[in-house]
Amino acid sequence: MKTTPPASVKELNKRAITAYLYSKGPATKQMLERELNLSLPTITQNLRTLEVEGLIRKGEQLESTGGRKAQTFAFVCRAKIAIGVTMRANGLTLCAVDLGGNVISRKFKLLPYHNTDIYYQQMGVIINAFAAGVERNDDNVLGVAFSIQGIVSADGQTITFGNIMGNTGLRLDVIAQNVKFPCIMIHDSDAAAMAELWFDHSLTDAVCVYLEMRPGGAVIVDGQLYQGPNLCNGTIEHMTLVPDGGECYCGQRGCMDVYCSPEALTEDGESLSGFFSVLEQGEQEHRQRFNGWLGNVAQAIRNIRSMLAGDIIIGGEAAHYLDDDDVTTLKRLVEERSAFHTDHFTLRKSLCLDNQNEIGAALRFVQIFIDEICGHAA
Numbered sequence: 001m002k003t004t005p006p007a008s009v010k011e012l013n014k015r016a017i018t019a020y021l022y023s024k025g026p027a028t029k030q031m032l033e034r035e036l037n038l039s040l041p042t043i044t045q046n047l048r049t050l051e052v053e054g055l056i057r058k059g060e061q062l063e064s065t066g067g068r069k070a071q072t073f074a075f076v077c078r079a080k081i082a083i084g085v086t087m088r089a090n091g092l093t094l095c096a097v098d099l100g101g102n103v104i105s106r107k108f109k110l111l112p113y114h115n116t117d118i119y120y121q122q123m124g125v126i127i128n129a130f131a132a133g134v135e136r137n138d139d140n141v142l143g144v145a146f147s148i149q150g151i152v153s154a155d156g157q158t159i160t161f162g163n164i165m166g167n168t169g170l171r172l173d174v175i176a177q178n179v180k181f182p183c184i185m186i187h188d189s190d191a192a193a194m195a196e197l198w199f200d201h202s203l204t205d206a207v208c209v210y211l212e213m214r215p216g217g218a219v220i221v222d223g224q225l226y227q228g229p230n231l232c233n234g235t236i237e238h239m240t241l242v243p244d245g246g247e248c249y250c251g252q253r254g255c256m257d258v259y260c261s262p263e264a265l266t267e268d269g270e271s272l273s274g275f276f277s278v279l280e281q282g283e284q285e286h287r288q289r290f291n292g293w294l295g296n297v298a299q300a301i302r303n304i305r306s307m308l309a310g311d312i313i314i315g316g317e318a319a320h321y322l323d324d325d326d327v328t329t330l331k332r333l334v335e336e337r338s339a340f341h342t343d344h345f346t347l348r349k350s351l352c353l354d355n356q357n358e359i360g361a362a363l364r365f366v367q368i369f370i371d372e373i374c375g376h377a378a
Contacts, residue, residue, distance in 0.1 A: 012375075013038055013042055013046060014046045014049065014050070015373065015374055015375045016036050016038070017032060017036065017038070017043065017046050017047065017050070018050060018055060018056075018075070018373050018374050019374035019375065020032060020035060020036060021056055021073060021074065021075040022075045022099075022370065022374055023374075025074070025075075026059040026060070026072040026073060026074040027072060027073060028062065028070040028071060028072050028073070029043050029044065029047070029070075029071075029073075030070065047073055051073075053079075054076060054079050055075065055076055055079050055373065056073050056074060056075055056076060057073070057074055057076050058071060058072070058073060058074075059071075059072035059073055059074035060072055075099075076099075077098040077099045077100035077102060078098050078099075078104070079098075079099060079140065080098070080099050080140050080141070080142050080366075080369060081096050081097065081098055081099075081104065081131075081134060081135050081140060081141055081142065082096070082097055082141070082142040082143060082144075082145065082362035082363070082364075082365035082366050082369075083095070083096050083097075083127065083130065083131060083134075083141065083143070083144045083145070083181070083362055084096075084097070084144075084145050084146075084147060084191070084355070084357070084358030084359055084360070084361035084362035084363075085123075085127060085144055085145070085146050085147065085358065085361070086146075086147045086149075086188065086357050086358055086361075087113055087123070087146070087148075087149075087165070088113060088149075089112065089113050089165075090110065090112060090113075091108055091109055091110045091111050091112070092108070092109045092111045092123060092126060093106075093107070093108050093109075093355065093358055094106065094107045094108075094109070094126070094127065094130050094358065095107075095355040095358035095359055095362060096130070096131070096134045096135075096362070097359055097362045097363065097366060098366075099366055099369065099370065101198050101199065101359070101363060101366065103355065103359060104134060105130070105133070105134045106354075106355055106358075107130055109126050111123065111126065113165060115165070115166060115167045115170065117174070117177070120174060120175055120176075120177050120178060121177065121178045123175075123178070123179075124176070124177065124178020124179045124180075125178060127144055127179050127181075128178070128179065128180055131144075131181065138180065138181070141181050142181075142182070142365040142366065142368075142369055143181050143182035143183060143184065143365045144176070144179055144181050144182070144183045144184075145183070145184050145185070145186060145191070145361035145362050145364050145365055146172075146175060146176075146183065146184070146185045146186070146361065147186060147187075147188040147191040147357040147358055147360070147361040148162075148185050148186065148187055148188060149162070149164045149165055149188050149214065150162035150163070150164060150165060150167065150168070150187070151187060151231065151232050151235065152185045152186065152187055152231050153230075153231070154229060154230050154231055156172065156184055156185055156231070157171055157172050157173070157185075158170070158171050158172070159171075159185070161232075161250075163249050163250060163251075164214055164249060172184070172185055182365075184364060184365070186360075186361050186364060187216070187218075187227075187231065187232075187234075188216065188357045188361075189208065189210050189216035189217055189218045189234055190218045190225055190227055190231075190234070190360075191356075191357045191358070191359075191360035191361040191364075192208065192210055192218065192315060192316075192350070192356045192357050192360050193208045193218035193219075193220060193225055193234075193360065194225060194360035194361070194363050194364060194367075195351065195353060195356045195357075195359045195360035195363060196208060196220070196313060196315075196350060196351060196360075197220065197223065197224070197225060198360070198363050198367075199351055199353075200351070201223075203220055203223055204220070204222060204223050204310075205220060205221055205222065205308075205310035205311065206219075206220045206310045206311040206312065206313050207219055207220070207234065207236070207304050207305075207308050207310055207311075207312055207313070208220065208234070208313045208315060208350065209236065209297075209300070209301060209304070209312060209313065209314050209315070209316075210315045210316035210319075210350070211260060211261070211262060211297065211314065211315070211316035211317065211318035211319055212261075212262070212316040212317050212318075213261055213262055213263055213317065214237065214249075214257060214261065215236070215237040215256060215257055215260050215261055215316065216234070216235065216236070216237050216316075217234035217235065217236035217237065217304070218233070218234040219233045219234045219308065220310070221310075236256060236300065236304055237255060237256050237257040237260075238250050238252065238255045238256070238257065239255065239256050239300065239303055239304075240252070240254045240255065240256075241254055241255065241256045241258075241259050241260070241296060241299060241300055241303070242254040242258075242259060245258060245259070246258040246259070256296075256300045259293075259296040259300075260293070260296050260297050260300055262316075262317055262318040264289075264293050264296070265289055265290060265293050265318075267289075272317060272318065272321065273321070276321040294326070294329065294330055294333065295333060297314075297330060298330055298333035298334045298337060299337060301330075301334045301347070302334050302337040302338060305334070305338070305343075305345065306339075309343070309345070310345070311345050311346040311347065311348075312334075312345065312346070312347040312348075313347075313348060313349070313350050314327065314330070314347065314348070314349050314350060315349070315350025315351070315352060315356070316350070319349050319350055319352055320352050322349060327347065327348065327349060330347060331347040334347065
């Protein structure tokens with residue numbers, strides 16, 4: 001039988017203690033001894049090491065039952081932070097999260113997008129200043145994750161399809177040329193799905209449908225984001241919904257994007273909030289427009305579920321305005337279009353978090369770090 005080297009045993013013990021404090025909350029040495037079946041000397045030594053590393057701290061003392069008050073130890077979520085960034089036509093959105101996924105700072109900066117070195121240099125100054133305002137120690141910043149409105153190459157280094165922002169072929173080293181932290185890129189829909197997974201551990205198999213002005217999707221399999229070998233799974237926005245229909249920004253015709261974008265609801269400069277405000281007042285033309293749009297979304301979901309028979313999560317800007325009755329109606333429309341009327345699935349709204357894309361992007365760095373210090377036990 002192959003034995004585990006002593007150094008590995010020490011590391012496993014340390015990870016077990018870290019994972020317990022991270023996932024279960026503050027605990028005393030005695031609680032750790034009982035729950036993890038480790039000796040008190042082993043626990044004491046590892047707690048001392050974790051305190052020096054800044055990952056745990058002494059917590060509250062428990063009420064005495066006759067002897068000395070028991071000291072608790074707690075995981076320090078602020079030990080590290082990660083930053084998520086989204087570049088849009090009108091500005092830059094930044095969000096910092098800690099190791100618990102808690103948002104600790106947000107910022108929006110007016111910075112019209114231009115695919116130029118000057119823009120990326122200005123952006124780097126803004127990101128570095130934002131990080132300095134959140135965390136004095138640069139070593140505590142895990143990295144900066146860019147939520148990209150486009151498809152990213154398999155090696156994560158190049159935007160291979162960036163028609164929306166006009167930056168196809170743009171490389172990460174150009175984007176991050178003035179950022180002093182490790183950087184990665186992730187498709188914005190995948191970033192949003194990362195946040196879904198982080199905050200809802202019950203998710204197993206699902207397709208996320210994000211009804212943004214430029215819709216997108218993400219695939220979750222066995223509780224994990226499944227991006228595929230080319231990182232382009234879930235690009236549902238370019239499925240053909242109406243053959244030879246309206247022209248899409250991708251150059252094809254009849255794509256889901258054309259018919260399921262919230263832009264299909266608004267006319268003559270009307271805002272999305274304005275549309276739904278009039279809809280609530282019972283205006284019939286708006287109701288007809290909404291019903292047609294909802295039917296197109298239902299058809300798109302029906303097509304998706306013909307290939308991936310999981311649950312459906314509806315998110316994006318339009319989802320903020322959908323009430324429970326709308327979601328129920330949408331599910332009914334999908335079921336009516338299904339060939340299998342005994343098919344059972346859940347259709348629900350996304351978490352619809354503020355800054356969900358930026359949070360999810362930052363969580364990629366957080367997840368990597370947590371896996372390193374806890375293994376997969378957490």
